[in-house]
Amino acid sequence: MKKLFGFLFAILIIYVIYFDLTIGTLPASNSKQVGAKVETVSKKPKTDIHSFEAEVQPGETVISIVEHKLKKPLPVSITDLIEDFRKLNPGQTPEKIQIGATYHFPDYSK
Numbered sequence: 001m002k003k004l005f006g007f008l009f010a011i012l013i014i015y016v017i018y019f020d021l022t023i024g025t026l027p028a029s030n031s032k033q034v035g036a037k038v039e040t041v042s043k044k045p046k047t048d049i050h051s052f053e054a055e056v057q058p059g060e061t062v063i064s065i066v067e068h069k070l071k072k073p074l075p076v077s078i079t080d081l082i083e084d085f086r087k088l089n090p091g092q093t094p095e096k097i098q099i100g101a102t103y104h105f106p107d108y109s110k
Contacts, residue, residue, distance in 0.1 A: 062094040
């Protein structure tokens with residue numbers, strides 16, 4: 001009887017390994033995100049700060065977007081940049097910008 005259980009257990013292990021290698025047990029990588037919504041800021045805010053619009057790409061931050069636009073290091077403090085970003089995009093925080101969304105960024109080139 002022990003030999004029969006050992007044989008069935010070995011068959012079960014082989015089947016599980018075969019199933020895992022051919023079909024897999026992890027979800028597919030092309031699954032959709034449910035409830036993900038990308039907001040876009042469309043109208044120009046009513047401030048005296050010069051600004052430009054840019055779409056956020058993967059890996060970008062508010063600082064990197066502004067520095068890329070200026071093609072030089074940031075000429076103001078990070079605190080001033082955060083305050084200006086919040087004035088230009090009411091209700092948005094620079095820490096929570098979303099990939100694919102368009103925001104207004106302060107333009108310090110003028």
